[in-house]
Amino acid sequence: MTVNPKKHEMPTQAPEVRARNFQEVALGYPVEVAVEEAKRCLNCKNRPCVEGCPVNINIPDFISQIKQGDFEGAYQIINRSSSLPAVCGRVCPQETQCESQCTLRVRAKMDPVGIGRLERFVADWHNANSQEKAQAPAANGHKVAVVGAGPSGLTCAGDLAKKGYQVTIYEALHTAGGVLVYGIPEFRLPKSIVAKEVETLKELGVEVETNVIIGKTLTVDELFDMGFEAVFIGSGAGLPNFMNIPGEAYKGVYSANEFLTRSNLMKAYQENPQTPIMKGGRVAVVGGGNVAMDAARTALRLGAEKVYIVYRRSMEELPARREEVEHAEEEGIDFRLLCNPTEILGYQNPDDPRDPRNGFVTGIRCVKMELGEPDASGRRRPVEIEGSEFELAVDTVVMAIGTSPNPLIKNTTAGLEVNRRGGIIVNEEGLTSREKVYAGGDAVTGAATVISAMGAGKNAAKAIDGTLRG
Numbered sequence: 001m002t003v004n005p006k007k008h009e010m011p012t013q014a015p016e017v018r019a020r021n022f023q024e025v026a027l028g029y030p031v032e033v034a035v036e037e038a039k040r041c042l043n044c045k046n047r048p049c050v051e052g053c054p055v056n057i058n059i060p061d062f063i064s065q066i067k068q069g070d071f072e073g074a075y076q077i078i079n080r081s082s083s084l085p086a087v088c089g090r091v092c093p094q095e096t097q098c099e100s101q102c103t104l105r106v107r108a109k110m111d112p113v114g115i116g117r118l119e120r121f122v123a124d125w126h127n128a129n130s131q132e133k134a135q136a137p138a139a140n141g142h143k144v145a146v147v148g149a150g151p152s153g154l155t156c157a158g159d160l161a162k163k164g165y166q167v168t169i170y171e172a173l174h175t176a177g178g179v180l181v182y183g184i185p186e187f188r189l190p191k192s193i194v195a196k197e198v199e200t201l202k203e204l205g206v207e208v209e210t211n212v213i214i215g216k217t218l219t220v221d222e223l224f225d226m227g228f229e230a231v232f233i234g235s236g237a238g239l240p241n242f243m244n245i246p247g248e249a250y251k252g253v254y255s256a257n258e259f260l261t262r263s264n265l266m267k268a269y270q271e272n273p274q275t276p277i278m279k280g281g282r283v284a285v286v287g288g289g290n291v292a293m294d295a296a297r298t299a300l301r302l303g304a305e306k307v308y309i310v311y312r313r314s315m316e317e318l319p320a321r322r323e324e325v326e327h328a329e330e331e332g333i334d335f336r337l338l339c340n341p342t343e344i345l346g347y348q349n350p351d352d353p354r355d356p357r358n359g360f361v362t363g364i365r366c367v368k369m370e371l372g373e374p375d376a377s378g379r380r381r382p383v384e385i386e387g388s389e390f391e392l393a394v395d396t397v398v399m400a401i402g403t404s405p406n407p408l409i410k411n412t413t414a415g416l417e418v419n420r421r422g423g424i425i426v427n428e429e430g431l432t433s434r435e436k437v438y439a440g441g442d443a444v445t446g447a448a449t450v451i452s453a454m455g456a457g458k459n460a461a462k463a464i465d466g467t468l469r470g
Contacts, residue, residue, distance in 0.1 A: 003104065007111035008037045015330040019300050022186045022269060025327060026090070029114075034121040038066035041113045044103050049115060052101035054455030055088075055155070057081040059098060059115055066118060075126040078119060083158030083201060084151060084454065086127060086193045087180060089120025092451040093321050127196055136205035140164035142468045145228040147214045147409070150178020151450045152441030153234030154201060155457030156464075161204040163465055168228075170212040175265060178236055179442075180450070182265040183257070183291065185298050188324075191264075215408035220416075220437060230436040230464045233424060234457060237403040237442035243286070247344030248399075252278050252361035256287070256295045256400035263298050281395030282306045284364050286341055288313065291447070292400035293324040296333050299396065307333050308392060312340040312369050312382045338369045340382065342389065344397055363393045403447045413437075421446055430460035438464060 011027040012018070018025050029037065041063040049059045058077050065074035078085045094116035099105065102112030142165050146153045149171035157167045175181050177194040202208065212218060214235065223231050240255030242248055259277070262268040268277035283299040285292050288311035296307045309328070311318060314337050318325060329335070345363040349355040368388035371380035405422045417425045417433040423446055424439040426432050432439050440456025442448055 003040055003042070003108070003110065004036075005108075005110040007040075007114045008033050008117075010114075010117055012327075015327075015332075018187065019297075019331040022301055024190055025187050028124055029117055029121045031125075034066060034118060035069065037114050038063045038118060040104065041067075042103055048101035048103065048106070049098040049113075052098040053081075054097065054451045055081050055458050057098075057119070062122065063113065063115075063118060066122065071122055071125040072130060074122045075130070078122060081458075082454070083155050084180075084197050084450075085119055086123035087151070087189065087197060088451060088454070089116050089118075089123055090189050090193070091180075091184060092116055093449055095322065097451065127193075134200050134203035136203065137162060137164045139166060139205075140469065142166065143168075143228045144230045144232065144464060144468075145170065145223045145226075146232045146234060147220075148172070148178055148234040148236055148441075148443070149176035149198070149208060149210075150234055150236050150441060150453065151180060152236075152443075152453035152457035152460075153178065153232065154198065155454040156232045156234060156438075156440070156461045157206045157457075158201050158204065159458055159461035160464065161201065161206045163461075165465075165468075166205065168207040168209060170214055170218065170223075171208060171210045172213045172235075173265065174210050176208050176210060178234075182261040183294070185260065185264055185294050185301075187297065187301070188294065213408070215412040220409065220413045220434075224436075229468055230438065232430075232457070232460050232464065233409060233432070233437065233439040233443055234441045234453070235406065235409055235443045237405045237445075237447045239404040239406045239422070240399065241402045241404060242399055243341060243401065245341060245343055247346055247361075250344055250346035250361045251359050252396045253344060254278075254396070254398045255403075256285070256291045256398050257403060259295055259398045260291070260298060263302065269298075269302060277302065278396040279303045280305065282308075282393060283396040283398065284308045284310050284341075284392055284394045285398045285400055286310045287400030287402075288318040288320060289400065289402075289447075290320045290324055292398075293320045293328050293333075295398045295400050297328055297331060299398065300331060300333065304396075308394070309333055309335045309337075310339050310341060310364070310366060310392075311335070311337050313379065314338055314371060317371075317379050336366070336392070338371070338382065339366045340369055340384070341366050341397075345391065361395055361397055363391050364397055365389060365391050403442070405443045405446065409443075429463035430456060431463060436464075436467065 062077040099112035105112040266275040369382040375381040438460040441453030
């Protein structure tokens, strides 16, 4: 059988159009393209792609259903393993997971099958065409509380609900979805997609209580007093990191968390928003991950004249998904690589303390870097080049250099052990140092991928079921 060596391209909005709107960039495969892409799958007997998936979706089987034109059948196969297929098809780094193990790539040195694009196609087809609602199974008499309605919490809740558990999710914000709604922009993951996935979980019987901060409104111990037999903590990593350089207190300096939350969830992108955000001018985003790409591309859509990515390593070390980097480059984002900020500059008029420009960002001072020997992570360590300082004139600086778990739950839950970075310590089943308290996702690892958080939620759900039902 002759196999097309190239993966079918994903249709997208033109860069010059999408750079000024918040509509989804990738448009999805049409039916005929999805079927043709599915035909590239060899249906290998050893199924290496499944091993590369953190939630172990039966990839060859769902792709076989696409080949036959049974798109609903393909969805049902995915749904057995994943509670968020339309999300995963859009934001998972398939190129480093399932697709990296594809036989076409490993042995034939061709493009791998577009597994993520096919998963998105199937989920979108189901959402547009299926009229059936998810059916809640018979109750098994057990109650479980889930803290956080992000990817790990939603996955844990979904897996338990499918087994008949009465599950209640407690979410601190006013909308369920966690980082899926406050962190990832509309142009990469529409809010309606997340809302549909959450609605499906509710059809399975999952209850979602918003505006409840565990550690403040209720404690973990109080959840047990309310009759819950186990608790899963999937509260994410919402505590932003900063560089601790001079000038970070100037107006116009944001953490990426704040910047994206204001735009995504609090609708600061609207014409006259109730929550303010800096729009227009020149913007520097510090960092090289997916969050940095999201912040830079959001700033562009908010009207920025010029957006810089300032990153201390080279393009080869950039941790963001290659697709996101390519989209950012196409949209005109200026990558200032091998550069590291040393100070944020601001306006001060000592002669007029009432000058409205006082305290606002005017620029960022950086030093050029070169790559030295590899560090503990295996990447070459950036080293300053003496005398190479320079300044960029900017009005806004967004720090996208990672996040840490919020210490609130740790501080209000006696006996809950955390590591030096604030991550909750768990065993291989997701069990914490507290009996029947489990945790997973960014609350354990710090900021990581959506699919790894889902894998942790799935793992914990299995362990909770084993504990409560023996």
